[in-house]
Amino acid sequence: MTQALELFREALLIRRVEEKLLQLFSEGRLSGTIHSCVGQEFSAIAFAGQLQKGDFVFSNHRCHGHYISFLKDHEGLIAEILGKKTGVCSGIGGSQHLCGNNFYSNGIQGGIVPVAAGMALAKKLCNSNSIGVVFIGDGTLGQGVVYETMNIISKWDIPLLIICENNYYAQSTKSETNLAGDIIKRAEAFGIRTLRSETFSPQDLVKKAKESIDMVRKEKKPVFHLVETYRLYPHSKGDDHRDPAEIETFRNRDPLYNFARENQEAYEQLLIEVDSSIDVAIKRHLSADEISIKDYYPARKEEAPILWIPIESIKKRQGELINDFFMKSMAADDKVIFMGEDVLSPYGGAFKIAKGLSVKYPERVFATPISEPAITGIANGLALAGFRPFLEIMFGDFVTLCMDQIINHASKFHHMYNAQVSCPVVIRTPMGGYRGYGPTHSQTLDKFLIGIDNITTLALNSLIDPSVIYENILESSEHPVIVIENKADYAKRIADKRLPHYKYERTKGSYPLAKISPVFAKPTITLVTYGGMVDLVLSSLPVIFEELELITEVYVLTQLSPLNPLELNIVRQAAEKTKKLFVVEEGSAFAGVGSEIITSVVEESSQAIKLGRVASLPLPIPSSPSLEKCVLPDVGTIIKTIKERLA
Amino acid sequence: MKLLQEVYVPQVNANDRSAQIISLNFASGDQVKKGDLLLALEYSKTVFSVEAETDGYIKYFCRPEDEVAVNGLLLKIYDQVCEPEVSSGSLPKTEVGATIFSKAALELIKAKGIDKARFANKGFVSRDDVLGILGGEKGVEKKANSSSVDSNLVETKKISHSKKLEIDYLSQVQSANMNSAVSIYLDVEHLFKSINQTLTLKNSLLPLIIFEVSRLLLKYPEFNAYFAGEAIAYYKRVNVGIALDLGDGLKVVKIKDTADKSIGEIEAQLLEAGEKYIDKKLSVDDLTGSTFTITDLSAEDITSFVPLINQNQSAILGVAAVDPRLQRVLLTLAFDHRVTAGKKASSFIRELKERIKSYTLKNLPEDADDKFSEIKSEKKQAKCYLCLKSLKEDQSLKGPGLIKVITHDGREEFICRSCLEGWR
Structure with a gap:
C-alpha cells in the first residue's frame, strides 16, 4: 500500500469508527454523548501519528482521532465508549476521558494544556529526547490558562507542541463572534514559533507536522501549530444550525470524499476492510461486562491502630522546620520539586519557606509567574510523570484560582483513568487571619478543600513537628495532598508553651491526632480543633473552667479530609463521656469542616450529646483591627458559644 | 537504636496522682542488667521501685526529688548507648502548676473565708469542691463517681x-x-x-x-x-x-x-x-x-x-x-x-x-473432700493425753473436740477442753 493510500485508510478508519458509534447511539445501544471529528481526521494522523516512542499526547473532548492515530487501538476506544470493562479505561472515562500508553484526554477546556506542559517539563528534567503534544480547539482559546501556559513554556523552554485545530466553531458559535485579533499572533506574542497548515491538503499537513515535531524535539522549545479544518458533523448531535451550503462547500474540499469520488474501487476496498475490522470489534465488545462498583470503589484499607505517644517540644520555629524538610528531601530525592511565586532566594517566598533552596537546587526550584491555574496544572503534569512537586500557593485565598486543576484534574485522574495513573502533587498554602491583611489575604477557606475525591487535606498545627507530616506525605502518598499551613504559626516553636495540669499526647500515625487532656481530673467537655486555632483553643481552657466550671479535653486533627474513622471513634467515645462536643474552626461555620466533624461523630453515636460550632462570622475578614477581632473567633467567642449552647 | 523498655509513673492507688522520685540508681547512659533496681518512687502511702526488665542502656527523664504525675515518663532503656537528644529541647513533662479556681469557687472561698492553700495540688477547683470542703469529707475527690470502664475486666x-x-x-x-x-x-x-x-x-x-x-x-x-x-x-x-x-x-x-x-x-x-x-x-x-x-x-x-x-x-x-x-x-x-x-x-x-x-x-461433714478430711481421719483416733477421752467421746459429750498441744517434754499431744481448762 502506498503511503497516500495508508493515509486515507487511517482517516477512513477514524471516520467509520465515529459513524458506527453515532449509529449505535441512535439505536440506543450507546450511553452518553460523543464529539465526532469527522472532517478533521488528518490533523490526528499528521501529528499523533508521527510521534516517537516516549512522546505523549494530551487531547480534549474531541479526541477519538488523536487516540486512534497515536495508539492504533480502535478496539480499546470502541469498548471504552460502549462503557465496557474491556475499554481502555474500563468504561469509566468514556468518550472524553481516555488514558493509555502516554495518551491522556480530559473534557475540560484548556486545563490539559498546563498538565501537558508539566509532563513535558518532566521529560526535559530527565534529559529525555521525548516531547509532548497537546491538541486544543479554537474554542479553547477563550481560556486564560492557555495563555498562562504559553508564557511559561516559552520562558522555561519546555518541549511542548500545541496544535490548535481551528474548525471555525466553538460548539455552535462562530469563532468570529468571540475571537478577537489573530490566533497566530497570540502565540507569537509569547515568543513561540508558529506554523500553519490545513487538513484540506493532507500531504502538506503531514510534512509540516513533521517539521513542527522535529523542531520541538531538536530545539527543546515549544511550537504552536495552527491547523485550519472543518467539522462536517454536528458538535455533538442535534445541535447543528450551520448553513447547509457552508457544510456542503467544506464537504467538497474534504480529501476523503474526493478520494472516494475519484478512486471508487480503491475506496470500496478500503471501506470493506475498515468496516469489517470495526464490526468485529463492536461484536466482540458489545456483549462484554461493565465494571462492577466493587472494582471501581474497593473497600477501604484498614487504618493503622492508634498508638499514643507524648508530644515533644522542639526549640525550632515551624517555618524553619518546613524549610529543613525541603533542604533534606531535595538532597535525598532528585524527584522533589519546589514551585511557587516569589520563591527564589534571597527572598525565598512570602513566608521564607523556600529560603536557600534555589541556591542549592537551582534546577528544581521554579519561581513561577502569577498564574495559579497554570502552575497547578504544571505541578499535576510533573506528578503524573513521576516527580514529587510541592507547589506553594502564596496565600490560601488564592487557592480558589487552582480549583479546576484540583477538582477536575488532580482529583479525577486516578479514578477516571481506572487507576492507571496517580498524581501525587502536594499543594501547600498558608491561611489564617489576625494579621490585618484584609478580605483576600486572611480567610480560611478549608471548607472548599474537603470532601474532594482522592485528595487528602491536612492542616498543620503548632503542636506537631511539620517535618513528620511532610516526610509521611513524601513517603506514603500516591495521591494529591493539600496542606493548609498557617501564617501566624510559622513563627511558633513546636509545643512550646504548655498548660499546667494538662498532658500532651499525639498518635503515632502519619498525620497525627493530638490530645490535650487534664491529668488530675475527668474532662467534662470535649473540644475538637485544627490548624491555626490550636493555640487559641488551648489558651481558652483555663478561662472555660473559670467561667463555666468545665474541664476541657482537646483533640487536634491534622487530617481534615477524609476524616479518619479511628480518630472519629476516639472523639466520639470522648464526647459520649463528657456529653458535650464543640468544634472550633477559623472559617465560617456554615457547611464547614466543623459541621462535617460533628456529623461524622454524631451519626455513629446513639447518645445525646450537646453540640456546637465556634467559627468566624460569615463575612470577608475586614482589615480594621477592632473589626477583624469581632469577625474572627477569640476566647470570648468560645466561651459565649459554649454557654449559649449549654443554656 | 532500639527502645527496649520504657517506664511511666504507675497509678498504684486512687488517691495519688503523682509520685516523688527518691533516688536514681544509675546515671543516664549507664549499662543496666535485667533485674537491676533503676529508681525508687514515693507515693503518699508506699515506696515503689522500678526494676529493669532487660539488659540495656538507660536514659532517665526525671531527676531526684522531682514530682512526676501519673503516666509521666520516667526512663527508657535502649539497646545502645543513647546520645543526648538533639532536636527536642525540654523534655515532655506534665507540669503540676498552680491550682485553677473557677470564679464561682473563688467567690465562695472569699465569702466563707477558707484558706486557698487547702486546695493545693488540686488542679481544678469548682464551687462544688469548695462546698465539699465546707460539708466535711465530701467534695473535691469524691466527685469522680462515674468511673471509666474497661470492658476487658x-x-x-x-x-x-x-x-x-x-x-x-x-x-x-x-x-x-x-x-x-x-x-x-x-x-x-x-x-x-x-x-x-x-x-x-x-x-x-x-x-x-x-x-x-x-x-x-x-x-x-x-x-x-x-x-x-x-x-x-x-x-x-x-x-x-x-x-x-x-x-x-x-x-x-x-x-x-x-x-x-x-x-x-x-x-x-x-x-x-x-x-x-x-x-x-x-x-x-x-x-x-x-x-x-x-x-x-x-x-x-x-x-x-x-x-x-x-x-x-x-x-x-x-x-x-x-x-x-x-x-x-x-x-x-x-x-x-x-x-x-x-x-x-x-x-x-x-x-x-x-x-x-x-x-x-x-x-465437718463425714467425707469432706478438702484439706480437712485428711485431718479428720487422723484425728478420729485421737485421745486426750491426760484423761484419755477419745474424740468420739468428746463429741458425744457435746464437747468442742481435742486441741493440739506441745507438752513440757516437747511431744505433740491432744488435750480435751476440760483438761486444758483444769476442770479435771
Missing part, C-alpha cells in the same frame, strides 16, 4: 429506671456519700481449733474468710462490681484485696483469682504478700486490680468499725477483733447503695457467717 449492665430514681433521691441527701453498712456477729467458739490445726496462720480467720467471700461473690456479683455512671460494671474475675498495715502504711494487696483457689493456696499467697510488704517488694500488679476488699483490724482489739469502700468497688468487708469473753467477732459489710441494697447485703453477710461457722470441727 468488667461487663456492664444498665441501671434500671427505678434504681436511678432511688440513687437520685438518696444522693440529694447524701451528697457524694452513698454508702451504707450491715454488721453481724460470728461465733468463733470451736472455730479456731479446727483452723489452727490446718493452717500456718494461727488464730486468723482471714484465709477462710477470703475463701468463702470469693465463692459468695460469684453468687452475689453486685458486690464484685462498681458504679459506672449510667451502668453497673461487673468484674469478670474475683480478686480479693487485703488491706494490710504492717507498720509501713496501709496497702491493699491483691490476691488473684481467689474464687479458683483452695484455702491453702490462699493462705500461701497471703503469707507471701506479707513478706513482700515487709521486704518492700510489692509490685504495681500486687497493688492494683482488686475487685473487693477485706480489711482485718482483728489485731487492733477493735469491737466495731465501718470501713471505706475503695475506688471502682462496691463493697468492703471489715473484720474486727475477737471478743475473748464472748468468743465472737463482728463482721461489717460496707456497700455502695447505688449498686446494691441493704437486703442483699444482709443476705450476703448472713450467708458468709453460716458458711464460716460450718468449719467448726464438729460440723
Whole structure:
C-alpha cells in the first residue's frame, strides 16, 4: 500500500469508527454523548501519528482521532465508549476521558494544556529526547490558562507542541463572534514559533507536522501549530444550525470524499476492510461486562491502630522546620520539586519557606509567574510523570484560582483513568487571619478543600513537628495532598508553651491526632480543633473552667479530609463521656469542616450529646483591627458559644 | 537504636496522682542488667521501685526529688548507648502548676473565708469542691463517681429506671456519700481449733474468710462490681484485696483469682504478700486490680468499725477483733447503695457467717473432700493425753473436740477442753 493510500485508510478508519458509534447511539445501544471529528481526521494522523516512542499526547473532548492515530487501538476506544470493562479505561472515562500508553484526554477546556506542559517539563528534567503534544480547539482559546501556559513554556523552554485545530466553531458559535485579533499572533506574542497548515491538503499537513515535531524535539522549545479544518458533523448531535451550503462547500474540499469520488474501487476496498475490522470489534465488545462498583470503589484499607505517644517540644520555629524538610528531601530525592511565586532566594517566598533552596537546587526550584491555574496544572503534569512537586500557593485565598486543576484534574485522574495513573502533587498554602491583611489575604477557606475525591487535606498545627507530616506525605502518598499551613504559626516553636495540669499526647500515625487532656481530673467537655486555632483553643481552657466550671479535653486533627474513622471513634467515645462536643474552626461555620466533624461523630453515636460550632462570622475578614477581632473567633467567642449552647 | 523498655509513673492507688522520685540508681547512659533496681518512687502511702526488665542502656527523664504525675515518663532503656537528644529541647513533662479556681469557687472561698492553700495540688477547683470542703469529707475527690470502664475486666449492665430514681433521691441527701453498712456477729467458739490445726496462720480467720467471700461473690456479683455512671460494671474475675498495715502504711494487696483457689493456696499467697510488704517488694500488679476488699483490724482489739469502700468497688468487708469473753467477732459489710441494697447485703453477710461457722470441727461433714478430711481421719483416733477421752467421746459429750498441744517434754499431744481448762 502506498503511503497516500495508508493515509486515507487511517482517516477512513477514524471516520467509520465515529459513524458506527453515532449509529449505535441512535439505536440506543450507546450511553452518553460523543464529539465526532469527522472532517478533521488528518490533523490526528499528521501529528499523533508521527510521534516517537516516549512522546505523549494530551487531547480534549474531541479526541477519538488523536487516540486512534497515536495508539492504533480502535478496539480499546470502541469498548471504552460502549462503557465496557474491556475499554481502555474500563468504561469509566468514556468518550472524553481516555488514558493509555502516554495518551491522556480530559473534557475540560484548556486545563490539559498546563498538565501537558508539566509532563513535558518532566521529560526535559530527565534529559529525555521525548516531547509532548497537546491538541486544543479554537474554542479553547477563550481560556486564560492557555495563555498562562504559553508564557511559561516559552520562558522555561519546555518541549511542548500545541496544535490548535481551528474548525471555525466553538460548539455552535462562530469563532468570529468571540475571537478577537489573530490566533497566530497570540502565540507569537509569547515568543513561540508558529506554523500553519490545513487538513484540506493532507500531504502538506503531514510534512509540516513533521517539521513542527522535529523542531520541538531538536530545539527543546515549544511550537504552536495552527491547523485550519472543518467539522462536517454536528458538535455533538442535534445541535447543528450551520448553513447547509457552508457544510456542503467544506464537504467538497474534504480529501476523503474526493478520494472516494475519484478512486471508487480503491475506496470500496478500503471501506470493506475498515468496516469489517470495526464490526468485529463492536461484536466482540458489545456483549462484554461493565465494571462492577466493587472494582471501581474497593473497600477501604484498614487504618493503622492508634498508638499514643507524648508530644515533644522542639526549640525550632515551624517555618524553619518546613524549610529543613525541603533542604533534606531535595538532597535525598532528585524527584522533589519546589514551585511557587516569589520563591527564589534571597527572598525565598512570602513566608521564607523556600529560603536557600534555589541556591542549592537551582534546577528544581521554579519561581513561577502569577498564574495559579497554570502552575497547578504544571505541578499535576510533573506528578503524573513521576516527580514529587510541592507547589506553594502564596496565600490560601488564592487557592480558589487552582480549583479546576484540583477538582477536575488532580482529583479525577486516578479514578477516571481506572487507576492507571496517580498524581501525587502536594499543594501547600498558608491561611489564617489576625494579621490585618484584609478580605483576600486572611480567610480560611478549608471548607472548599474537603470532601474532594482522592485528595487528602491536612492542616498543620503548632503542636506537631511539620517535618513528620511532610516526610509521611513524601513517603506514603500516591495521591494529591493539600496542606493548609498557617501564617501566624510559622513563627511558633513546636509545643512550646504548655498548660499546667494538662498532658500532651499525639498518635503515632502519619498525620497525627493530638490530645490535650487534664491529668488530675475527668474532662467534662470535649473540644475538637485544627490548624491555626490550636493555640487559641488551648489558651481558652483555663478561662472555660473559670467561667463555666468545665474541664476541657482537646483533640487536634491534622487530617481534615477524609476524616479518619479511628480518630472519629476516639472523639466520639470522648464526647459520649463528657456529653458535650464543640468544634472550633477559623472559617465560617456554615457547611464547614466543623459541621462535617460533628456529623461524622454524631451519626455513629446513639447518645445525646450537646453540640456546637465556634467559627468566624460569615463575612470577608475586614482589615480594621477592632473589626477583624469581632469577625474572627477569640476566647470570648468560645466561651459565649459554649454557654449559649449549654443554656 | 532500639527502645527496649520504657517506664511511666504507675497509678498504684486512687488517691495519688503523682509520685516523688527518691533516688536514681544509675546515671543516664549507664549499662543496666535485667533485674537491676533503676529508681525508687514515693507515693503518699508506699515506696515503689522500678526494676529493669532487660539488659540495656538507660536514659532517665526525671531527676531526684522531682514530682512526676501519673503516666509521666520516667526512663527508657535502649539497646545502645543513647546520645543526648538533639532536636527536642525540654523534655515532655506534665507540669503540676498552680491550682485553677473557677470564679464561682473563688467567690465562695472569699465569702466563707477558707484558706486557698487547702486546695493545693488540686488542679481544678469548682464551687462544688469548695462546698465539699465546707460539708466535711465530701467534695473535691469524691466527685469522680462515674468511673471509666474497661470492658476487658468488667461487663456492664444498665441501671434500671427505678434504681436511678432511688440513687437520685438518696444522693440529694447524701451528697457524694452513698454508702451504707450491715454488721453481724460470728461465733468463733470451736472455730479456731479446727483452723489452727490446718493452717500456718494461727488464730486468723482471714484465709477462710477470703475463701468463702470469693465463692459468695460469684453468687452475689453486685458486690464484685462498681458504679459506672449510667451502668453497673461487673468484674469478670474475683480478686480479693487485703488491706494490710504492717507498720509501713496501709496497702491493699491483691490476691488473684481467689474464687479458683483452695484455702491453702490462699493462705500461701497471703503469707507471701506479707513478706513482700515487709521486704518492700510489692509490685504495681500486687497493688492494683482488686475487685473487693477485706480489711482485718482483728489485731487492733477493735469491737466495731465501718470501713471505706475503695475506688471502682462496691463493697468492703471489715473484720474486727475477737471478743475473748464472748468468743465472737463482728463482721461489717460496707456497700455502695447505688449498686446494691441493704437486703442483699444482709443476705450476703448472713450467708458468709453460716458458711464460716460450718468449719467448726464438729460440723465437718463425714467425707469432706478438702484439706480437712485428711485431718479428720487422723484425728478420729485421737485421745486426750491426760484423761484419755477419745474424740468420739468428746463429741458425744457435746464437747468442742481435742486441741493440739506441745507438752513440757516437747511431744505433740491432744488435750480435751476440760483438761486444758483444769476442770479435771
